[in-house]
Amino acid sequence: MKDRELVEYMSTFVVPTAIRDYVKASKWTELSDEVKGRFWIYNSPVDEYTQVIIPKDITSDYGRVIWEIASRIAEVESNTIRAVLDVLVNPYSDILRFRIDSPDYLTGTLPVGIASNLFDGARKALLASACSVFNKTTHHPRMSYREAEDLLNVCKMGQTEIGSYIIKIVCPLNQLEESPFAKEGFPFAREATSLLMSSSNLLLTNIEEDSIDALVDSQKETPILSSNLCDAILQMNSGFDRSSLSISALWAPVAKCGKPESPTLLNFKPEYFPKVAEVSSLLKPQNTNKTDTFVGTVEKMLGTTGSEDRRSGDVVIAVLTEGESVTARANLNYDDYHTAWQAHDGDVKYVTFTAKLVRKPGKSADVLEEITNFKLFRTQ
Amino acid sequence: MGMLPSTEIESELSYAYLHTVASNAGMTCSLSTRQVDNLGIDATIRAKGLFSPTSLLRDVTLDIQLKATSDAYTIVDKRIAYFFKGINIYNKLRSPHNAVPQILVVLYLPENQTKWVKWSPESLVLRDCAWWVSLNGAPESSNSSGQTVYIPEKQHFNSDSLQKIICRLSRQEEILYEG
Numbered sequence: 001m002k003d004r005e006l007v008e009y010m011s012t013f014v015v016p017t018a019i020r021d022y023v024k025a026s027k028w029t030e031l032s033d034e035v036k037g038r039f040w041i042y043n044s045p046v047d048e049y050t051q052v053i054i055p056k057d058i059t060s061d062y063g064r065v066i067w068e069i070a071s072r073i074a075e076v077e078s079n080t081i082r083a084v085l086d087v088l089v090n091p092y093s094d095i096l097r098f099r100i101d102s103p104d105y106l107t108g109t110l111p112v113g114i115a116s117n118l119f120d121g122a123r124k125a126l127l128a129s130a131c132s133v134f135n136k137t138t139h140h141p142r143m144s145y146r147e148a149e150d151l152l153n154v155c156k157m158g159q160t161e162i163g164s165y166i167i168k169i170v171c172p173l174n175q176l177e178e179s180p181f182a183k184e185g186f187p188f189a190r191e192a193t194s195l196l197m198s199s200s201n202l203l204l205t206n207i208e209e210d211s212i213d214a215l216v217d218s219q220k221e222t223p224i225l226s227s228n229l230c231d232a233i234l235q236m237n238s239g240f241d242r243s244s245l246s247i248s249a250l251w252a253p254v255a256k257c258g259k260p261e262s263p264t265l266l267n268f269k270p271e272y273f274p275k276v277a278e279v280s281s282l283l284k285p286q287n288t289n290k291t292d293t294f295v296g297t298v299e300k301m302l303g304t305t306g307s308e309d310r311r312s313g314d315v316v317i318a319v320l321t322e323g324e325s326v327t328a329r330a331n332l333n334y335d336d337y338h339t340a341w342q343a344h345d346g347d348v349k350y351v352t353f354t355a356k357l358v359r360k361p362g363k364s365a366d367v368l369e370e371i372t373n374f375k376l377f378r379t380q
Numbered sequence: 381m382g383m384l385p386s387t388e389i390e391s392e393l394s395y396a397y398l399h400t401v402a403s404n405a406g407m408t409c410s411l412s413t414r415q416v417d418n419l420g421i422d423a424t425i426r427a428k429g430l431f432s433p434t435s436l437l438r439d440v441t442l443d444i445q446l447k448a449t450s451d452a453y454t455i456v457d458k459r460i461a462y463f464f465k466g467i468n469i470y471n472k473l474r475s476p477h478n479a480v481p482q483i484l485v486v487l488y489l490p491e492n493q494t495k496w497v498k499w500s501p502e503s504l505v506l507r508d509c510a511w512w513v514s515l516n517g518a519p520e521s522s523n524s525s526g527q528t529v530y531i532p533e534k535q536h537f538n539s540d541s542l543q544k545i546i547c548r549l550s551r552q553e554e555i556l557y558e559g
Contacts, residue, residue, distance in 0.1 A: 050439050
């Protein structure tokens with residue numbers, strides 16, 4: 001399929017109201033005179049002789065008509081028809097683009113492992129930002145907020161684009177219930193996308209101004225940048241020796257919340273990535289394996305029956321720490337295992353204990369060691 | 381030197397005719413893609429301007445289905461009878477549910493191919509003439525291969541008539557089949 005034919009095919013996915021909302025938001029003015037037939041007619045904001053005629057219904061030549069409309073909008077905006085259709089197909093979504101510019105991969109193909117890192121890194125960048133909307137911290141141990149995962153589930157991975165290697169995440173603003181944590185009138189998805197851009201910009205600016213220490217100090221007071229976002233940026237770039245990474249945002253044109261002040265294009269040059277790694281390291285808690293008292297719920301009982309016909313062994317506990325739920329494995333003796341069983345199957349759902357939480361990055365669960373004072377925890 | 385078959389030459393000359401007429405009328409003319417061609421559209425005319433005091437539209441698009449033939453034409457009751465091959469395209473052109481108006485333009489060339497184009501230092505002449513007709517609202521056909529359509533003899537396709545068509549469309553007039 002030729003490029004123009006592909007674009008015309010895309011146009012069949014555009015709904016009439018989306019175009020109307022888009023041109024209204026772009027300051028086209030409606031012709032309210034006696035329009036015959038079921039059409040909206042809008043005059044261009046820049047040229048008194050350019051108009052779009054939008055059918056209110058799906059006509060037999062619909063794809064062709066939408067292509068015509070998109071070409072006129074593109075003409076007015078000095079944009080490509082493809083880019084205009086991207087927006088018209090997703091008018092209520094922010095679109096994030098992650099672009100790797102590497103002289104090694106100009107053919108537009110990547111080794112599978114490297115491509116996988118790029119996709120996973122992009123996903124984690126958005127997830128980290130969504131977590132930071134809920135919990136402004138410099139490090140998310142697990143990035144396991146349900147709302148953040150819900151956002152990832154409604155986002156769509158767009159088709160890759162030609163131009164080095166570009167992946168695209170489409171983030172709908174209208175598919176999640178309003179989060180209690182989001183600013184009034186600001187959809188949660190927009191909070192996440194705008195935070196991704198503003199915190200990445202903070203990182204970029206401080207690298208360019210050689211003020212990493214000041215950046216890390218500022219994050220102790222009012223954190224908006226997390227080590228997780230830094231790691232995601234590093235992951236996207238892993239496998240490329242001489243590549244730069246561009247992150248761009250196209251804000252949903254018809255969102256009632258308007259457009260944020262966050263930048264729309266950021267470019268991490270190859271020499272910036274060691275600095276990103278340095279910032280990531282400084283943002284992580286320096287002593288993660290400290291002993292503490294925890295409260296949690298027993299999720300799985302994995303023990304075995306011992307010589308005294310009693311059970312002991314591994315249990316999986318969901319531990320609340322640093323505002324997040326962390327899954328950790330604990331090896332319990334007979335008595336503690338019995339207590340865990342009571343919490344797992346009884347009325348009292350929580351346990352409390354003192355232990356050392358040992359982080360296991362990349363594993364499905366962390367590990368609890370040196371467990372003492374393991375008992376049921378009764379809520380009021 | 382590779383030579384086009386005569387039907388291809390007819391087709392190319394019809395594009396040249398259309399471009400000439402549109403350009404002379406101050407309009408743009410673009411060729412269609414294969415996908416749009418499936419809709420019965422060979423080219424698209426676009427005109428911008430204030431066409432008349434009662435015009436609502438200042439930016440008019442007109443789709444063209446182009447045909448060319450060197451068969452002699454016959455006039456019946458002040459109408460040219462033209463056999464339109466391809467019933468699917470005929471049905472698309474006669475559909476009242478198209479958002480962009482469409483017309484059929486038929487270029488008649490002399491039977492003798494050597495007379496199609498004449499060049500001299502003074503002029504470049506393309507013979508004979510094209511006519512236009514809107515098939516919007518034309519009757520359903522019971523044929524499977526094509527349908528004879530009737531083009532009013534007065535509907536020559538030239539810059540003046542094209543401007544009049546655009547002017548009517550700018551007033552949101554519906555141009556119906558008069559065959």
